[in-house]
Amino acid sequence: MSKIIAIANQKGGVGKTTTAVNLGACLSTLGRKVLIVDIDAQGNTTSGIGINKADVEYCIYDILINEIHPKKAIVDTGLPNLKLIPATIQLAGAEIELVPTISREVRLKKALAMVRNEFDYILIDCPPSLGILTINSLTASDSVIIPIQCEYYALEGLSQLLNTIRLVQKHLNTSLQIEGVLLTMFDARTNLGIQVIEEVKKYFQQKVYQTVIPRNVRLSEAPSHGQSIITYDPKSKGAEVYLELAKEVITYEQAAR
Ligand code: ADP
Numbered sequence: 001m002s003k004i005i006a007i008a009n010q011k012g013g014v015g016k017t018t019t020a021v022n023l024g025a026c027l028s029t030l031g032r033k034v035l036i037v038d039i040d041a042q043g044n045t046t047s048g049i050g051i052n053k054a055d056v057e058y059c060i061y062d063i064l065i066n067e068i069h070p071k072k073a074i075v076d077t078g079l080p081n082l083k084l085i086p087a088t089i090q091l092a093g094a095e096i097e098l099v100p101t102i103s104r105e106v107r108l109k110k111a112l113a114m115v116r117n118e119f120d121y122i123l124i125d126c127p128p129s130l131g132i133l134t135i136n137s138l139t140a141s142d143s144v145i146i147p148i149q150c151e152y153y154a155l156e157g158l159s160q161l162l163n164t165i166r167l168v169q170k171h172l173n174t175s176l177q178i179e180g181v182l183l184t185m186f187d188a189r190t191n192l193g194i195q196v197i198e199e200v201k202k203y204f205q206q207k208v209y210q211t212v213i214p215r216n217v218r219l220s221e222a223p224s225h226g227q228s229i230i231t232y233d234p235k236s237k238g239a240e241v242y243l244e245l246a247k248e249v250i251t252y253e254q255a256a257r
């Protein structure tokens with residue numbers, strides 16, 4: 001059984017891409033077959049995983065707009081069990097180009113249905129908006145991981161995200177669930193971080209992952225080397241916590257069966 005998980009929050013800079021790349025890499029290290037789908041025109045996941053965007057032949061744009069077979073766009077990464085559907089700046093136009101098209105919300109769902117059996121996990125790295133690309137992602141997914149940065153105003157904007165999730169559940173994907181809420185960029189030296197954790201736990205209760213991702217310089221350095229934390233610095237705190245998160249994700253799935 002494969003599982004499709006969107007990593008979504010319309011706020012930028014909360015750790016969506018870092019989580020997509022490193023959770024994906026860690027799940028693959030634990031022996032799972034993983035596909036990461038980059039659906040953000042910035043293509044940070046694509047470059048962060050070591051793919052040169054200039055060399056990309058087909059990207060997620062071709063899947064959504066030109067309806068090519070998704071297999072054509074899947075590329076290898078440095079890790080054997082980890083594949084990627086890349087995004088390039090071409091995707092920037094998709095938001096507008098999709099507006100007049102038929103079944104525009106279900107394009108990604110239809111495409112991933114053609115390949116999902118080949119993977120244990122498909123992680124979709126969403127853009128920082130609640131537009132048609134995020135709607136496609138939520139429609140295509142079994143569940144959603146919401147990364148929340150341990151910062152002031154952490155919960156701001158979350159009601160919009162939850163509202164979008166509810167609308168998708170109502171109209172497009174009745175089985176969509178919240179997989180988990182992930183606290184990111186925690187700084188143990190400040191009281192603020194602890195307050196944010198308490199606030200988020202009050203709100204989301206048992207949906208909050210026990211694993212909290214701390215600020216870790218190695219995590220922010222890895223993308224510029226085109227590597228996940230697992231290959232860039234496997235002994236770092238960043239690698240340790242994302243491995244912990246991967247185990248948590250697997251445990252919840254096994255418990256749900
Ligand atoms: P998003 O995809 O939500 O916009 P990113 O994952 O790109 O967020 O993270 C935003 C920035 O913060 C990036 O420069 C990233 O390298 C950095 N970053 C993310 N998580 C951490 C972390 N745990 N520790 C340190 N830096 C981080």
Ligand code: MG
Nearest residue numbers: 016017040044
């Ligand atoms: Mg991102």
